[in-house]
Amino acid sequence: MGIGTFILVSIIKIVVAIGVLLTAVAYTVWLERKVVGHIQNRWGPTRVGPFGLLQPLADGVKFIFKEDLIPPHAYKPLFIAAPMIALIFALTSISVIPIGNWITVFGIHTPLEITDVNIGLLVVLGITSLGVYGVALAGWSSNSKYSLLGGLRASAQMVSYEISLGLSLVGVLILAGSFSLRDIVDAQAGTYWGFIPRWNIFQWPPQIIAFFIYLMAAYAETNRIPFDLPEAETELVAGYHTEYSAMKFAMFFMAEYANMITVASLATLLFLGGWHGPHRFGPPLLQAILPVFWFAAKIFAFLFLYIWVRGTLPRFRYDQLMAFGWKFLLPLAIANLVITALIVALRA
Amino acid sequence: MVPLSYYLVLSGILFACGVTGFLIKRNIITIFMSIELMLNGVNLSFVAFAAQWHALSGQVFVFFVMVVAAAESAVGLAIIIAVYRTRETLNVDRVNLLKL
Amino acid sequence: MLHLLVFSVFGLVCVAGAVNLLVQRHPINSALSLVVVMGSLAVEYLLLGAEFVAAVQVIVYAGAIMVLFVFVIMLLNAGEEERTKGSRVAMLFGIPGMLIGSVLVAWVLLEHSGTGNVATGALPGPPKVIGWLLFHDFLLPFEVTSVLVLIAIMGAVVLASHPGSVEQRSTQQDKREG
Numbered sequence: 083m084g085i086g087t088f089i090l091v092s093i094i095k096i097v098v099a100i101g102v103l104l105t106a107v108a109y110t111v112w113l114e115r116k117v118v119g120h121i122q123n124r125w126g127p128t129r130v131g132p133f134g135l136l137q138p139l140a141d142g143v144k145f146i147f148k149e150d151l152i153p154p155h156a157y158k159p160l161f162i163a164a165p166m167i168a169l170i171f172a173l174t175s176i177s178v179i180p181i182g183n184w185i186t187v188f189g190i191h192t193p194l195e196i197t198d199v200n201i202g203l204l205v206v207l208g209i210t211s212l213g214v215y216g217v218a219l220a221g222w223s224s225n226s227k228y229s230l231l232g233g234l235r236a237s238a239q240m241v242s243y244e245i246s247l248g249l250s251l252v253g254v255l256i257l258a259g260s261f262s263l264r265d266i267v268d269a270q271a272g273t274y275w276g277f278i279p280r281w282n283i284f285q286w287p288p289q290i291i292a293f294f295i296y297l298m299a300a301y302a303e304t305n306r307i308p309f310d311l312p313e314a315e316t317e318l319v320a321g322y323h324t325e326y327s328a329m330k331f332a333m334f335f336m337a338e339y340a341n342m343i344t345v346a347s348l349a350t351l352l353f354l355g356g357w358h359g360p361h362r363f364g365p366p367l368l369q370a371i372l373p374v375f376w377f378a379a380k381i382f383a384f385l386f387l388y389i390w391v392r393g394t395l396p397r398f399r400y401d402q403l404m405a406f407g408w409k410f411l412l413p414l415a416i417a418n419l420v421i422t423a424l425i426v427a428l429r430a
Numbered sequence: 431m432v433p434l435s436y437y438l439v440l441s442g443i444l445f446a447c448g449v450t451g452f453l454i455k456r457n458i459i460t461i462f463m464s465i466e467l468m469l470n471g472v473n474l475s476f477v478a479f480a481a482q483w484h485a486l487s488g489q490v491f492v493f494f495v496m497v498v499a500a501a502e503s504a505v506g507l508a509i510i511i512a513v514y515r516t517r518e519t520l521n522v523d524r525v526n527l528l529k530l
Numbered sequence: 531m532l533h534l535l536v537f538s539v540f541g542l543v544c545v546a547g548a549v550n551l552l553v554q555r556h557p558i559n560s561a562l563s564l565v566v567v568m569g570s571l572a573v574e575y576l577l578l579g580a581e582f583v584a585a586v587q588v589i590v591y592a593g594a595i596m597v598l599f600v601f602v603i604m605l606l607n608a609g610e611e612e613r614t615k616g617s618r619v620a621m622l623f624g625i626p627g628m629l630i631g632s633v634l635v636a637w638v639l640l641e642h643s644g645t646g647n648v649a650t651g652a653l654p655g656p657p658k659v660i661g662w663l664l665f666h667d668f669l670l671p672f673e674v675t676s677v678l679v680l681i682a683i684m685g686a687v688v689l690a691s692h693p694g695s696v697e698q699r700s701t702q703q704d705k706r707e708g
Contacts, residue, residue, distance in 0.1 A: 211597075238601075432648055451552050454624050467548060512690065
């Protein structure tokens with residue numbers, strides 16, 4: 083296709099992806115409040131719209147109209163820029179995540195992702211590494227002791243768990259042989275003996291330990307319970323976003339949930355087979371839409387697990403958290419890598 | 431098609447900025463950052479020449495430079511923290527006596 | 531044409547970041563301009579076709595080493611720089627000297643280097659080929675750098691630990707044994 087068509091199609095994909103992602107972030111907040119409410123034997127939001135479904139809209143309006151305070155001795159340029167940095171990097175990683183097969187719309191043959199780089203996985207890891215800046219700079223520029231402590235703790239935690247996150251993915255890379263996310267999903271097509279899907283957690287060698295490590299490292303990267311000491315209400319007021327109000331706080335909030343969705347989609351692509359579902363059935367139009375449905379269902383399951391864990395577990399103390407990351411997850415990830423490489427090398 | 435010398439000039443400018451920073455700055459952390467800037471300029475030269483001669487060993491050497499830069503910045507920043515604990519200052523002009 | 535345009539734009543961003551590092555007086559601003567330099571260098575590597583090096587530059591340099599720098603600046607609460615006599619002398623002689631040196635080097639490179647053009651994405655091969663090189667031709671440097679990183683980790687932990695804590699533990703052990 084010509085360069086003009088290519089740019090137009092890309093712009094349409096970007097607009098749709100951002101729109102869907104922001105709506106998903108808003109409704110993930112709603113889902114969390116309902117599920118945590120039910121776990122704690124109460125209803126959650128019920129008043130604004132049926133089942134409280136318009137609650138995110140009410141929250142958005144509240145954030146826009148709240149007073150936007152900047153503390154007097156805060157370092158202004160970074161204070162204003164830090165939530166924008168956090169949100170920008172949280173939203174950028176959607177650009178390399180594929181959600182379905184190639185489709186043909188109005189004669190244009192295009193993949194269901196914004197771009198397919200052959201180092202897609204490294205791009206997502208790089209963006210996750212850069213996301214630490216939003217947190218660290220927010221904590222420092224607020225010029226407040228709770229914020230500084232929270233910011234330092236949060237950045238140290240994120241940097242420590244990034245290593246285990248990356249190492250747990252190398253086992254998947256050995257099995258797939260490529261960094262491109264589309265190739266990794268294509269390597270998981272088909273089934274064993276007709277009914278066990280060839281997802282990476284069932285392949286030989288099974289990556290179930292890597293999935294376990296990835297799960298825990300992801301909870302730590304996104305600062306969720308049981309690793310949410312940086313924003314613990316009872317310890318640090320609100321950690322690195324203590325001094326933020328209104329729209330800037332909303333940006334941190336959105337960045338956290340967008341990170342959750344990115345991590346969930348990456349887990350789906352790498353460990354749970356991406357958009358592959360049971361054997362194809364139905365007319366061609368359904369076949370084009372169905373992969374997106376399987377992808378969304380798997381992400382929903384992952385997000386439900388996130389929220390379930392949030393409602394159930396207590397949080398780690400900071401030294402327990404760092405010891406867990408460095409002394410347990412990292413050796414386990416290295417052992418998983420060595421065993422996977424050994425099995426693949428002996429099999430070839 | 432960009433002439434290779436443009437990439438080398440960019441690398442030279444980055445290296446010169448790094449050397450200038452090393453000479454004129456007095457905060458020890460900024461001096462350290464100028465060293466990293468010099469290393470980045472050199473990395474660009476390596477990759478540019480690797481692209482011209484289609485030799486992948488230029489890229490591989492960039493990894494070694496990055497690993498050495500990482501190790502050196504970890505140790506250097508630890509030294510800076512140790513110096514700050516005893517001297518209470520980050521200005522290199524004030525750290526000029528062997529005895530406290 | 532597009533290659534030259536993208537190269538110039540990101541080259542200008544690189545140089546602007548490097549000059550901003552020199553001009554700013556607060557180290558946090560210098561650190562953030564260095565992150566901008568590293569990001570635009572990653573784009574230059576992508577233009578040359580070195581995509582794996584570009585990704586590693588973002589993950590390792592901009593995402594880990596510079597985060598370490600920002601940590602130390604936050605931890606030590608570094609403030610703005612003060613102008614001393616030494617720095618004034620260095621600026622008086624250093625800046626013109628480096629300007630003359632870099633103009634000379636740039637002139638030699640542009641006129642007499644005898645190198646040709648570089649195409650977009652000139653470097654061949656997927657990351658697999660780099661892995662092959664690392665584990666076959668460059669195996670010895672690879673293993674040596676792993677030892678180097680181990681030594682750096684141990685050195686950093688010992689240097690940055692609180693003064694006296696390591697010696698106190700070892701002298702207590704000697705008293706118990708002796």
